Amino acid sequence: MNALHLKDLSASAQEAIAAARETVAGLHAELPRNDLVAWTAGNVSARVELADHEEVGPDGLSAVFVIKPSGVSYDELNASNMVVCTLDGVKIDDDTSIGLSPSSDTAAHAYVYRHMSHVGGVVHTHSSYATSWAARGESIPCVLTMMADEFGGDIPIGPFALIGDDSIGRGIVQTLQASRSKAVLMDRHGPFTIGADAKEAVKAAVLCEEVARTVHFARAYGNPERIAQHQIDALYARYQNVYGQKDNT
Amino acid sequence: MNALHLKDLSASAQEAIAAARETVAGLHAELPRNDLVAWTAGNVSARVELADHEEVGPDGLSAVFVIKPSGVSYDELNASNMVVCTLDGVKIDDDTSIGLSPSSDTAAHAYVYRHMSHVGGVVHTHSSYATSWAARGESIPCVLTMMADEFGGDIPIGPFALIGDDSIGRGIVQTLQASRSKAVLMDRHGPFTIGADAKEAVKAAVLCEEVARTVHFARAYGNPERIAQHQIDALYARYQNVYGQKDNT
Amino acid sequence: MNALHLKDLSASAQEAIAAARETVAGLHAELPRNDLVAWTAGNVSARVELADHEEVGPDGLSAVFVIKPSGVSYDELNASNMVVCTLDGVKIDDDTSIGLSPSSDTAAHAYVYRHMSHVGGVVHTHSSYATSWAARGESIPCVLTMMADEFGGDIPIGPFALIGDDSIGRGIVQTLQASRSKAVLMDRHGPFTIGADAKEAVKAAVLCEEVARTVHFARAYGNPERIAQHQIDALYARYQNVYGQKDNT
Amino acid sequence: MNALHLKDLSASAQEAIAAARETVAGLHAELPRNDLVAWTAGNVSARVELADHEEVGPDGLSAVFVIKPSGVSYDELNASNMVVCTLDGVKIDDDTSIGLSPSSDTAAHAYVYRHMSHVGGVVHTHSSYATSWAARGESIPCVLTMMADEFGGDIPIGPFALIGDDSIGRGIVQTLQASRSKAVLMDRHGPFTIGADAKEAVKAAVLCEEVARTVHFARAYGNPERIAQHQIDALYARYQNVYGQKDNT
Numbered sequence: 001m002n003a004l005h006l007k008d009l010s011a012s013a014q015e016a017i018a019a020a021r022e023t024v025a026g027l028h029a030e031l032p033r034n035d036l037v038a039w040t041a042g043n044v045s046a047r048v049e050l051a052d053h054e055e056v057g058p059d060g061l062s063a064v065f066v067i068k069p070s071g072v073s074y075d076e077l078n079a080s081n082m083v084v085c086t087l088d089g090v091k092i093d094d095d096t097s098i099g100l101s102p103s104s105d106t107a108a109h110a111y112v113y114r115h116m117s118h119v120g121g122v123v124h125t126h127s128s129y130a131t132s133w134a135a136r137g138e139s140i141p142c143v144l145t146m147m148a149d150e151f152g153g154d155i156p157i158g159p160f161a162l163i164g165d166d167s168i169g170r171g172i173v174q175t176l177q178a179s180r181s182k183a184v185l186m187d188r189h190g191p192f193t194i195g196a197d198a199k200e201a202v203k204a205a206v207l208c209e210e211v212a213r214t215v216h217f218a219r220a221y222g223n224p225e226r227i228a229q230h231q232i233d234a235l236y237a238r239y240q241n242v243y244g245q246k247d248n249t
Numbered sequence: 250m251n252a253l254h255l256k257d258l259s260a261s262a263q264e265a266i267a268a269a270r271e272t273v274a275g276l277h278a279e280l281p282r283n284d285l286v287a288w289t290a291g292n293v294s295a296r297v298e299l300a301d302h303e304e305v306g307p308d309g310l311s312a313v314f315v316i317k318p319s320g321v322s323y324d325e326l327n328a329s330n331m332v333v334c335t336l337d338g339v340k341i342d343d344d345t346s347i348g349l350s351p352s353s354d355t356a357a358h359a360y361v362y363r364h365m366s367h368v369g370g371v372v373h374t375h376s377s378y379a380t381s382w383a384a385r386g387e388s389i390p391c392v393l394t395m396m397a398d399e400f401g402g403d404i405p406i407g408p409f410a411l412i413g414d415d416s417i418g419r420g421i422v423q424t425l426q427a428s429r430s431k432a433v434l435m436d437r438h439g440p441f442t443i444g445a446d447a448k449e450a451v452k453a454a455v456l457c458e459e460v461a462r463t464v465h466f467a468r469a470y471g472n473p474e475r476i477a478q479h480q481i482d483a484l485y486a487r488y489q490n491v492y493g494q495k496d497n498t
Numbered sequence: 499m500n501a502l503h504l505k506d507l508s509a510s511a512q513e514a515i516a517a518a519r520e521t522v523a524g525l526h527a528e529l530p531r532n533d534l535v536a537w538t539a540g541n542v543s544a545r546v547e548l549a550d551h552e553e554v555g556p557d558g559l560s561a562v563f564v565i566k567p568s569g570v571s572y573d574e575l576n577a578s579n580m581v582v583c584t585l586d587g588v589k590i591d592d593d594t595s596i597g598l599s600p601s602s603d604t605a606a607h608a609y610v611y612r613h614m615s616h617v618g619g620v621v622h623t624h625s626s627y628a629t630s631w632a633a634r635g636e637s638i639p640c641v642l643t644m645m646a647d648e649f650g651g652d653i654p655i656g657p658f659a660l661i662g663d664d665s666i667g668r669g670i671v672q673t674l675q676a677s678r679s680k681a682v683l684m685d686r687h688g689p690f691t692i693g694a695d696a697k698e699a700v701k702a703a704v705l706c707e708e709v710a711r712t713v714h715f716a717r718a719y720g721n722p723e724r725i726a727q728h729q730i731d732a733l734y735a736r737y738q739n740v741y742g743q744k745d746n747t
Numbered sequence: 748m749n750a751l752h753l754k755d756l757s758a759s760a761q762e763a764i765a766a767a768r769e770t771v772a773g774l775h776a777e778l779p780r781n782d783l784v785a786w787t788a789g790n791v792s793a794r795v796e797l798a799d800h801e802e803v804g805p806d807g808l809s810a811v812f813v814i815k816p817s818g819v820s821y822d823e824l825n826a827s828n829m830v831v832c833t834l835d836g837v838k839i840d841d842d843t844s845i846g847l848s849p850s851s852d853t854a855a856h857a858y859v860y861r862h863m864s865h866v867g868g869v870v871h872t873h874s875s876y877a878t879s880w881a882a883r884g885e886s887i888p889c890v891l892t893m894m895a896d897e898f899g900g901d902i903p904i905g906p907f908a909l910i911g912d913d914s915i916g917r918g919i920v921q922t923l924q925a926s927r928s929k930a931v932l933m934d935r936h937g938p939f940t941i942g943a944d945a946k947e948a949v950k951a952a953v954l955c956e957e958v959a960r961t962v963h964f965a966r967a968y969g970n971p972e973r974i975a976q977h978q979i980d981a982l983y984a985r986y987q988n989v990y991g992q993k994d995n996t
Contacts, residue, residue: 034287038781038957039950041893126893128957132964135890135971143384145412145438146290146375160974162981163892188974189892203288210287210377216964217381217465224384227409227437234411283536392633394661394687395539395624452537459536459626466630466714473633476658476686483660532785641882643910643936644788644873701786708785708875715879715963722882725907725935732909 006084006094009061013050020048020066020198021082027202028068028077034206036127043068043103046198047113047120063087065113069100087114104163111169112194116176121198123205126190129212133157134185140215143224147215148235150207152180160187180236183208255333255343258310262299269297269315269447270331276451277317277326283455285376292317292352295447296362296369312336314362318349336363353412360418361443365425370447372454375439378461382406383434389464392473396464397484399456401429409436429485432457504582504592507559511548518546518564518696519580525700526566526575532704534625541566541601544696545611545618561585563611567598585612602661609667610692614674619696621703624688627710631655632683638713641722645713646733648705650678658685678734681706753831753841756808760797767795767813767945768829774949775815775824781953783874790815790850793945794860794867810834812860816847834861851910858916859941863923868945870952873937876959880904881932887962890971894962895982897954899927907934927983930955 006014027044031037045067066082080096083103089110091102103109109122133140133155140155142148147155158175161167172192175184182204183193191208195201218224227235255263276293280286294316315331329345332352338359340351352358358371382389382404389404391397396404407424410416421441424433431453432442440457444450467473476484504512525542529535543565564580578594581601587608589600601607607620631638631653638653640646645653656673659665670690673682680702681691689706693699716722725733753761774791778784792814813829827843830850836857838849850856856869880887880902887902889895894902905922908914919939922931929951930940938955942948965971974982 039953126891126957126961128961129964131891131961132967135961135965136969137972138969143437144375144380162978164981164985188890188971206288210375214375214377214380214384216967217378218384219968220381220465221468222385222387224437225386231411234413238413392686393624393629455537459624463624463626463629463633466627467633469630469714470717471634471636473686474635480660483662487662641935642873642878704786708873712873712875712878712882715876716882718879718963719966720883720885722935723884729909732911736911 004061004086004090004092006092009050013048016048016050017064017066017084018079020046021079021084024066024068024082024198025077025079027198028074030202030206031123031125032074034209036125036205036209037074038126040071040073042125043105043109043123044198044202045103045109045122061086063113064092065109067106067109068103069097070103072100085110105168107163107166108168108172108192111166112172112192115169115173116194118196119194121195121201123193123195123198123201124190125205125209127205127209127212129216130155130183130185130191130209131189132216133212134190135188137187139185140212141224141226142232143215143218143226144211145227145235146207147211148227148232149239150204151183151211152236153232154179155181155183155185155208155211158184158186158192160189253310253335253339253341255341258299262297265297265299266313266315266333267328269295270328270333273315273317273331273447274326274328276447277323279451279455280372280374281323283458285374285454285458286323287375289320289322291374292354292358292372293447293451294352294358294371310335312362313341314358316355316358317352318346319352321349334359354417356412356415357417357421357441360415361421361441364418364422365443367445368443368450370444370450372442372444372447372450373439374454374458376454376458376461378465379404379432379434379440379458380438381465382461383439384437386436388434389461390473390475391481392464392467392475393460394476394484395456396460397476397481398488399453400432400460401485402481403428404430404432404434404457404460407433407435407441409438502559502584502588502590504590507548511546514546514548515562515564515582516577518544519577519582522564522566522580522696523575523577525696526572528700528704529621529623530572532707534623534703534707535572536624538569538571540623541603541607541621542696542700543601543607543620559584561611562590563607565604565607566601567595568601570598583608603666605661605664606666606670606690609664610670610690613667613671614692616694617692617699619693619699621691621693621696621699622688623703623707625703625707625710627714628653628681628683628689628707629687630714631710632688633686635685637683638710639722639724640730641713641716641724642709643725643733644705645709646725646730647737648702649681649709650734651730652677653679653681653683653706653709656682656684656690658687751808751833751837751839753839756797760795763795763797764811764813764831765826767793768826768831771813771815771829771945772824772826774945775821777949777953778870778872779821781956783872783952783956784821785873787818787820789872790852790856790870791945791949792850792856792869808833810860811839812856814853814856815850816844817850819847832857852915854910854913855915855919855939858913859919859939862916862920863941865943866941868942868948870940870942870945870948871937872952872956874952874956874959876963877902877930877932877938877956878936879963880959881937882935884934886932887959888971888973889979890962890965890973891958892974892982893954894958895974895979896986897951898930898958899983900979901926902928902930902932902938902955902958905931905933905939907936 024046031042045065047065049063051062069083083097084092089106105124112122139157142153156175156179158171161171193201193204273295280291294314296314298312300311318332332346333341338355354373361371388406391402405424405428407420410420442450442453522544529540543563545563547561549560567581581595582590587604603622610620637655640651654673654677656669659669691699691702771793778789792812794812796810798809816830831839836853886904889900903922903926906918908918940948940951
């Protein structure tokens with residue numbers, strides 16, 4: 001099999017990928033800044049649709065994704081060392097990330113992109129509070145309005161899965177498809193989050209840790225009451241439609 | 250109804266509003282700096298009295314307030330994207346915050362300004378420890394001299410209220426009017442604080458989280474004893490009169 | 499009574515005081531940097547011996563101390579706004595701190611300097627973990643070699659005392675005179691630390707919070723065993739004599 | 748005995764030592780940055796093989812190590828004040844670290860280098876969560892995939908040992924030789940970590956605190972299940988071989 005190379009893609013596809021590498025490199029800075037990662041752990045990826053760029057090359061590529069290189073420290077990340085992969089998780093060579101492998105979590109990201117077409121960004125961390133819920137195999141109950149807004153209910157637990165095949169990806173997808181949540185806590189491993197784009201997935205990772213921490217504290221001296229389902233539904237519906245600058249009147 | 254525009258106000262009113270936008274933008278930096286907010290959550294507002302500036306225009310405006318735009322990240326906040334609102338929470342257009350909506354918590358801020366005339370600033374956060382008390386629906390007992398100084402007693406719990414009408418604002422006002430505290434913990438939501446100006450409200454938000462954290466820790470291994478009421482009264486009276494640079498001899 | 503003024507002191511005394519103001523202003527930066535203070539809470543002071551500078555003026559001043567101004571934020575502190583006081587806690591006027599009062603904790607610092615002649619620096623904070631032990635009125639048991647090194651044993655609790663007279667100062671002195679510790683946890687208030695100079699007192703404040711935190715965590719799942727007294731004694735003796743750059747061979 | 752001096756070594760040995768001093772000074776910045784140390788506590792060292800540089804001088808030196816000077820603050824560390832020692836922990840004089848003693852933990856580092864020939868770097872901290880497990884004399888159970896990856900199982904407890912002779916070094920070596928872990932929690936003292944080089948030992952110190960914290964949180968509300976031994980083995984084997992940029996295909 002001939003290795004794919006970035007320069008074999010159309011100019012417009014290359015441009016879209018270059019923009020995504022810039023974005024993904026920049027978003028990685030949010031992970032240490034929000035205390036979500038230690039050392040080189042954690043990664044962000046973004047899907048790039050190629051169909052928009054008339055790209056159906058010899059490999060019939062309709063989309064690729066951009067992800068962190070493995071084992072590189074956060075200080076050293078920039079657009080040029082971000083790795084580009086096919087949706088099968090195979091690296092597409094380029095002239096700047098020579099010798100770098102994609103994140104060891106690449107297979108899980110790839111599985112999510114293949115099976116959840118509305119997902120444009122995926123984030124994985126080992127943030128401490130979220131991971132502590134994962135270590136107990138326990139979902140986070142929806143006892144805060146912020147959880148209802150952002151996650152639409154509880155943050156669910158995914159199965160225990162070893163790295164090395166599609167087990168982790170399958171566990172993420174199955175759990176998230178049965179929930180409104182953008183975050184899943186993989187058993188004894190840590191959180192994965194998704195979004196329409198990479199920035200939304202990073203936001204979900206930040207807020208997942210935030211609510212994991214707050215509910216951890218709350219539970220120390222009693223069992224906070226779950227918000228009633230119809231109230232969760234009302235908060236979630238409103239947040240999807242009104243929050244931010246989508247609906248200015 | 251014709252939309253109000255900032256340029257319809259008197260020059261002196263516009264100047265006062267410009268100064269407030271500068272102040273409020275700057276104070277937002279204290280929120281992430283003191284670990285009170287995650288992502289774009291949290292907001293600061295400040296009242297601007299217009300009567301002082303001979304402003305009673307076609308709408309009979311006697312005051313307005315300046316507040317954070319919705320969903321904008323803390324790095325991007327500056328005086329020019331702060332949003333100006335009437336005390337009914339309606340945006341007053343201007344030439345620099347075009348397309349930006351005021352914070353989704355604007356109705357709550359507006360309600361406070363309409364019903365508590367001595368309040369010049371309002372702050373809302375989801376700071377973790379304060380919100381964890383809110384998640385249990387539990388007030389923070391006054392077991393620290395710092396609480397007696399700043400809050401004059403316990404920090405009370407407000408009702409559970411959904412966003413979308415005046416419920417949150419009404420809950421804040423009713424709770425604070427029954428207390429000496431500048432902070433209220435809204436049930437399963439988070440803290441709101443008030444002050445004579447926006448800086449005082451920010452200080453109250455910082456110290457609310459500080460005492461929420463310290464009392465959370467203290468309670469892990471026993472029940473700290475509440476300070477006697479007459480001692481709380483003495484500390485509170487002294488702090489109001491002596492602390493800081495108000496009374497130099 | 500005529501107010502004292504800095505310019506009435508000898509040139510060499512003024513020089514010593516100027517150096518101390520520089521040092522004390524700089525050391526304040528260690529407080530927020532080590533997460534020991536919220537907002538403007540917390541203060542550092544340093545004694546300046548005047549006898550060395552042939553200073554026994556009309557007031558018979560043999561020493562003064564330099565302390566933080568009240569209610570001023572950490573960003574705004576510099577040598578010129580540090581306040582100089584007599585050992586009775588009365589401000590000595592100068593040309594740069596005009597209009598500023600000394601910290602509201604000045605009387606406690608002054609009492610310590612008057613009654614503990616070997617103390618050259620005093621620090622007060624409300625650091626969260628140390629204050630949480632204070633809130634329970636509980637001393638920190640010596641279960642870490644770092645505590646034996648730095649504090650020579652348990653960190654003791656002082657009495658509950660209201661601000662406004664010598665109660666706090668007296669409680670600090672009586673507690674520390676009965677202990678080897680450089681730190682005392684004032685009941686439901688917070689830690690005060692001392693040192694041969696201000697830097698040592700700041701170090702004690704940093705390490706007091708560190709051990710308060712670590713022992714807080716340790717105790718969550720069992721009762722850590724106190725180090726045997728003869729081992730504490732051996733560690734403490736060694737640390738006083740060998741650590742740092744005092745004894746290079 | 749004549750004191751050794753750096754300039755007595757071969758030019759190529761001096762060059763290798765100069766490079767190590769640069770590296771070790773730089774790695775110390777990771778300790779405060781990752782919240783592993785308070786004040787001047789904590790230290791990093793790196794072995795330098797001299798045999799590669801044809802160095803077997805009058806003292807038959809085959810290797811030395813570079814370590815932090817005692818009691819110097821993290822801001823003031825740089826290559827020129829790093830101290831060079833023989834594997835017996837005796838300082839080798841040089842022209843830039845004049846008057847500085849090596850870290851008070853030097854004997855422990857030296858013992859490790861003498862008895863574990865594959866170790867190229869050693870780190871010691873008092874990081875709070877790891878030290879809290881040490882205070883209870885309790886090993887950290889392997890309930891996270893990150894622990895299986897990095898430590899190959901539980902993080903073990905070492906004996907209680909006083910500073911001043913080889914007790915600490917012996918305790919570290921005996922415990923680590925009976926384990927796959929790169930970290931040991933010395934009873935009521937704190938963690939020591941090792942690595943093939945100093946950067947790996949720093950990484951182990953960062954991840955040791957990370958898993959100590961996460962498992963501390965997890966245990967608050969239940970007992971997280973240990974990962975099955977064959978799964979730990981699979982994760983550990985994979986991580987040694989695949990992770991990072993060692994194996995690019």
